[in-house]
Amino acid sequence: MNAQRVAYNHLKHLIMSGELPANAPISAEVVGRALGISRMPVREALLQLQAEGLVTFGANRRPFVTARTQKEIVELFEIRVALESLAIERAAPRITPAILDQLGRQLDRMEKATSDPKRWLARHDEFHDIIYAASDMPRLMDEIRRTRYSIQPYIFMYINAYKIPEMPGAEHATIADVLARRDPSLARSALAQHIRDAASGVIYFLMSGQGPAPAIAAPRQRVVSKEKVL
Amino acid sequence: MNAQRVAYNHLKHLIMSGELPANAPISAEVVGRALGISRMPVREALLQLQAEGLVTFGANRRPFVTARTQKEIVELFEIRVALESLAIERAAPRITPAILDQLGRQLDRMEKATSDPKRWLARHDEFHDIIYAASDMPRLMDEIRRTRYSIQPYIFMYINAYKIPEMPGAEHATIADVLARRDPSLARSALAQHIRDAASGVIYFLMSGQGPAPAIAAPRQRVVSKEKVL
DNA sequence: TCCACAAGAACTGTATCCAGTTTATGCCCC
DNA sequence: GGGGCATAAACTGGATACAGTTCTTGTGGA
Structure with missing residues (x-):
């Protein structure tokens, strides 16, 4: 299994399970380090996730978890x-x-x-x-x-x-x-x-107010937490 | 306009206009050389085209123009x-x-x-x-x-x-x-x-026999011509 | 205290390099 | 002449390096 697939599966799981919430920024470098690979295959995985609508690239080309209204x-x-x-x-x-x-x-x-x-x-x-x-x-x-x-x-x-x-x-x-x-x-x-x-x-x-209220109500480009970035 | 976009537009045009026929292999290196860029951004463009169904990666991970039955x-x-x-x-x-x-x-x-x-x-x-x-x-x-x-x-x-x-x-x-x-x-x-x-x-x-008969009838992995590869 | 700006840090895009794999070539033996 | 195998060429995936851009932070002035 190549690094690209590893990164793809990893991120897809994190996003679909909600562990990575809407609007969470995704650092290719951090993800790569966590998986023991470089940021290059992670980038390619992010491109594929973009095609599936799970990841969005902002105006600054920085990827984050897609937030749906x-x-x-x-x-x-x-x-x-x-x-x-x-x-x-x-x-x-x-x-x-x-x-x-x-x-x-x-x-x-x-x-x-x-x-x-x-x-x-x-x-x-x-x-x-x-x-x-x-x-x-x-x-x-x-x-x-x-x-x-x-x-x-x-x-x-x-x-x-x-x-x-x-x-x-x-x-x-x-x-x-x-x-x-x-x-x-x-x-x-x-x-x-x-x-x-x-x-x-x-x-x-x-x-009903449950769910990711801020993410849904006001999809912001910037995100405060720098912790759960992975 | 970044190199990735240039490669994407270039390839998309070639495929949609039929200049690159179904099953034509696409060499990231050749395309990159033709556009004056390296094969890395071309690779990423190919991934995006794959997501749109215009490009397919074969068993050997080599990209070619998607052939539809x-x-x-x-x-x-x-x-x-x-x-x-x-x-x-x-x-x-x-x-x-x-x-x-x-x-x-x-x-x-x-x-x-x-x-x-x-x-x-x-x-x-x-x-x-x-x-x-x-x-x-x-x-x-x-x-x-x-x-x-x-x-x-x-x-x-x-x-x-x-x-x-x-x-x-x-x-x-x-x-x-x-x-x-x-x-x-x-x-x-x-x-x-x-x-x-x-x-x-x-x-x-x-x-009616017009169209890319072989491509449609028998989508082959390998292609003979090495000319129109770009 | 607040704003503006500048230096520094972080990040993206891309080129290049290397290793591993697949395909092509050509030689040898039958 | 044809098939099989070994060597060489070509190609892909991935890592790293570097330039250019964007964001952060901290300082100085109002």
């Missing part, structure tokens, strides 16, 4: 609705009993992970990926993944705060049931509803 | 339908007389550029951007732009070969007319139809 988060959820609706629409007629089995087993895994938000979210994403994989549209899956990544930090904050509240999988079981009927527009509606529900939860959470 | 191109057009439908749907209720004027003037510009495919395509993209800008969804516009870029080379080949055949703007005038009624679902249908028409044209062109 509420408006942008709503927008990104709407983009997800558009992309994932397409995916499930194409997947629906291609659903097989084997895939339904797989979805059932995945629901079990999600159930078992309810105590661990991070693990649950991973299982949850896998659940959706199983469905989208059936669409046989790999480029679309790429787009979906990218969009998902860019709001992951906020979703993670949300489920972390509420400890996975009313989403114990009931809604996901519904989606699996609807898919069994292989009806594209039915599946589409169910999924759109599902995503919009999640969106309202996240947005409400962010508006 | 017909299946992928169809997929990317379907993604465009999903994203741009959303955009025009949101834009429709926000259309103002000023925007309609702007669209009218843009139609004139397109008309004047019919003799120059490259120029016409640029004006065409601007026409669509005017509409999407009205949606007030900047992140969505980013996604649309990225998706558009990744099939641009094939669209360019198509309109270059047919010298802008039956798309003299009549269909675009229709879209502008529909937008005047500010009806989201009407606008959505008209645009989806428009994109799918373009898609069929491009796909038919590629299937």
Whole structure:
């Protein structure tokens, strides 16, 4: 595994888990030192993270964790609705009993992970990926993944705060049931509803003052803390 | 303007215009020498182009111009339908007389550029951007732009070969007319139809043996010519 | 006390160098 | 003449060095 990949995975994990909050500056040199590599591969990792929307380069070309406004988060959820609706629409007629089995087993895994938000979210994403994989549209899956990544930090904050509240999988079981009927527009509606529900939860959470209030409310270029820079 | 940007613009232009065909290897050193810079900024430009889907790194980490299969191109057009439908749907209720004027003037510009495919395509993209800008969804516009870029080379080949055949703007005038009624679902249908028409044209062109037949039919890792490598 | 400015520190962009890997060349043997 | 292997060339990833820019800090004057 090359240094670039190491830096990429490291930073991606820190950002998506929220350990590096929005607007936190990222020093390529500090990161490199922490990982025992130079700042060059870190820089290249940062470029890739920029392409995924997780990192932004400021006016001074200095990288920091991308801060999304509420408006942008709503927008990104709407983009997800558009992309994932397409995916499930194409997947629906291609659903097989084997895939339904797989979805059932995945629901079990999600159930078992309810105590661990991070693990649950991973299982949850896998659940959706199983469905989208059936669409046989790999480029679309790429787009979906990218969009998902860019709001992951906020979703993670949300489920972390509420400890996975009313989403114990009931809604996901519904989606699996609807898919069994292989009806594209039915599946589409169910999924759109599902995503919009999640969106309202996240947005409400962010508006309720929880979450990174200053980061969301007033995305500043400069950041005070020099500690948690890594 | 820094060296990285120079390399990025240079390569992007070469790829989107088709001067660098699919599967053409790209030597960072050769490009750098041609531009009077070192290969380091070229490398970083290549990473960004990879994020936009125009460049791919092979198994040996060597970059080449991304080759899309017909299946992928169809997929990317379907993604465009999903994203741009959303955009025009949101834009429709926000259309103002000023925007309609702007669209009218843009139609004139397109008309004047019919003799120059490259120029016409640029004006065409601007026409669509005017509409999407009205949606007030900047992140969505980013996604649309990225998706558009990744099939641009094939669209360019198509309109270059047919010298802008039956798309003299009549269909675009229709879209502008529909937008005047500010009806989201009407606008959505008209645009989806428009994109799918373009898609069929491009796909038919590629299937008809014109276009980069070997690149499309059999995307090979290795390439014979060492001439047009730049 | 507060502002302005200047020196110093920190950071970015880029070139160059080195090591490790992959590809090409050419020779030898069959 | 053709295939296999060894050597050489080319290329990539990464580290380091250096120049130019931006930020920080501290001092002096109002």
